[in-house]
Amino acid sequence: MQTIISPLLVSHRLSLAPSVPRLLNNHHRAPPSIRLSSHRSTNSLRLFSSAAAAAASASRDSEMATEDVQDPRIAKIASSIRVIPDFPKPGIMFQDITTLLLDTEAFKDTIALFVERYKDKDISVVAGVEARGFIFGPPIALAIGAKFVPMRKPKKLPGKVISEEYSLEYGTDKIEMHVGAVEPGERAIIIDDLIATGGTLAAAIRLLERVGVKIVECACVIELPELKGKDKLGETPLFVLVSSA
Numbered sequence: 001m002q003t004i005i006s007p008l009l010v011s012h013r014l015s016l017a018p019s020v021p022r023l024l025n026n027h028h029r030a031p032p033s034i035r036l037s038s039h040r041s042t043n044s045l046r047l048f049s050s051a052a053a054a055a056a057s058a059s060r061d062s063e064m065a066t067e068d069v070q071d072p073r074i075a076k077i078a079s080s081i082r083v084i085p086d087f088p089k090p091g092i093m094f095q096d097i098t099t100l101l102l103d104t105e106a107f108k109d110t111i112a113l114f115v116e117r118y119k120d121k122d123i124s125v126v127a128g129v130e131a132r133g134f135i136f137g138p139p140i141a142l143a144i145g146a147k148f149v150p151m152r153k154p155k156k157l158p159g160k161v162i163s164e165e166y167s168l169e170y171g172t173d174k175i176e177m178h179v180g181a182v183e184p185g186e187r188a189i190i191i192d193d194l195i196a197t198g199g200t201l202a203a204a205i206r207l208l209e210r211v212g213v214k215i216v217e218c219a220c221v222i223e224l225p226e227l228k229g230k231d232k233l234g235e236t237p238l239f240v241l242v243s244s245a
Contacts, residue, residue, distance in 0.1 A: 073109040078242050080106040115143040125188035132193035149181045151204050166203035175203045184212025194222040198229025
């Protein structure tokens with residue numbers, strides 16, 4: 001499985017001093033020595049080559065390009081994301097995308113970048129992972145002419161469902177979708193705001209593949225590579241706009 005970080009775009013690394021990842025619901029335990037110096041990200045530009053990534057589609061590693069092709073939209077998106085310390089409890093660093101949503105240009109650019117990538121890939125299903133996948137998924141689906149399928153937590157969908165279990169830090173959880181929401185042979189992307197440990201996305205992949213759907217790619221706004229969540233996605237490619245430092 002490869003990670004494609006904003007091909008032909010500049011991927012900004014969130015170098016917020018603590019730059020601490022979200023675990024599960026946007027949370028992660030912060031090392032005691034880490035302090036927050038700013039809620040806004042600084043821009044440390046790196047370009048990852050789509051050509052190199054495509055040539056090494058079986059590789060599990062990202063490739064770095066030799067040329068810098070800068071897209072100012074990525075800088076705007078990266079700078080609009082903040083980290084909230086000690087939320088919802090002490091020692092937790094919360095990756096907050098609400099500031100991105102408040103910035104109309106950054107929000108619009110985020111959707112546009114995904115639409116540009118998927119509009120010509122014959123995608124018929126955009127599957128959004130609860131809950132923040134519900135923010136980004138529907139406008140992408142409308143723009144590319146695909147249906148939006150919500151992937152929900154247990155007992156949230158009213159009709160008959162199929163489910164897939166995945167592991168949490170302590171215990172397990174499930175992700176569900178309605179029976180009949182997708183058809184065998186359809187092509188899908190899976191959308192979430194952030195990939196941390198990768199457990200939820202991996203469960204979404206397994207659930208869709210059980211009913212015969214082809215997963216073209218998983219797509220997230222932010223990746224926390226230090227948690228190696230991409231390793232849980234098997235051979236499914238991962239596309240992200242911003243990678244944390």
